Amino acid sequence: MFLNQFLLLAAILFCIGVYGVLARKNGVLVLMSIELILNSVNINLVAFGAYWHVNDMANVTGQVFALFVIAVAAAEVGVGLALVLLIYRNRQSINIDDVDMLKG
Amino acid sequence: MLALLVAQNIAFYIIAVMMVFGAIRVVTTKNVMHAALWLVLVLSGAAAQFILLAAEFVAITQVLVYLGAIIVLFLFGIMLTRAKTGTDDDLDNKKSAKFIGAGIGLALFGLMSYSLIDGFKDTEFGDLTVQRTAEVSDSIFSTYLLPFEVLSVLLLAALIGAIVIARRD
The missing domain is CATH 1.20.5 (Single alpha-helices involved in coiled-coils or other helix-helix interfaces)
Structure with missing residues (x-):
């Protein structure tokens, strides 16, 4: 297996996630696209980790960082969904476009 | 050995096509609920790729945390915000x-x-060897102990923050 096939798969998923963040206006769907992005980063980390592990058996840095990313993603989704709920409670809609009070 | 390599490649490409299709459906579907369910396909595909990369612990964690917790959280978020069940044309910019x-x-x-x-x-990867869970835990609890502790505090902070933000008062 080539290293590149995993990296390119991760690149495709990352770009689809970026498109989702830009094209969606529903708050929950934007969060899902962010999950896609974080997940593609994980694929990269594990692929590089496996590649390193072949040469240096004691080195599992890629996996450790992937685990850290998973934990941070869980925290991010928790807080993000709490914010979406709050926006819904105040405005009866979760369109990101409606949240424009910072605009003068 | 060669047969194994061919099998790994075939598995990779099948799962990769599934994941890309699922990801495209996540960002294009007109139904919020379906988007969450397509996300399940992508995330479980990622877990399968981790197994192909011989990273067993990350694969299991992916299934437990992403499929078990985060998707359920998303479904709760969708239901609590009373999204339209069925198609909704007002999801995109x-x-x-x-x-x-x-x-x-x-x-x-x-x-x-x-x-x-x-x-x-x-x-090329060379001969992938299984990255055992014991090695991962050794690494976390020695080299990466400080980031691990910081991460625990971050999770606690996120927990309290989410409660404070979403609480009704």
Whole structure:
């Protein structure tokens, strides 16, 4: 297996996630696209980790960082969904476009 | 050995096609609930790729945390915000924004694939050996102890923060 096939798969998923963040206006769907992005980063980390592990058996840095990313993603989704709920409670809609009070 | 390699490659491409299709459906479907369910396909595909990469612990964690917790959280979020069940045409930005988004995505992919192909031309993995959970835990609790503790505090802070934000008072 080539290293590149995993990296390119991760690149495709990352770009689809970026498109989702830009094209969606529903708050929950934007969060899902962010999950896609974080997940593609994980694929990269594990692929590089496996590649390193072949040469240096004691080195599992890629996996450790992937685990850290998973934990941070869980925290991010928790807080993000709490914010979406709050926006819904105040405005009866979760369109990101409606949240424009910072605009003068 | 060769047969195993061929099998791994076939599995990789089948799962990769599934994941890309699922990801495209996540960002294009008109039904919020379906988007969450397509996300399940992508995330479980990622877990399968981790197994192909011989990273068993990350694969299991992916299933437990992403499929078990985060998807359920998303479904709760969808239900609590009373999203329309069935199709909803009001999920996307207007056409021009979608075109700009697609352009940025394609440009980004062109850039990344160029640099990846240029940088790692045909680097092979060699003989993948299973990265045992014991090695991972050794690494976390020795080299990466401090980041691990910081992460625990971050999770606690996120827990309290989410409760404070979403609480009704």
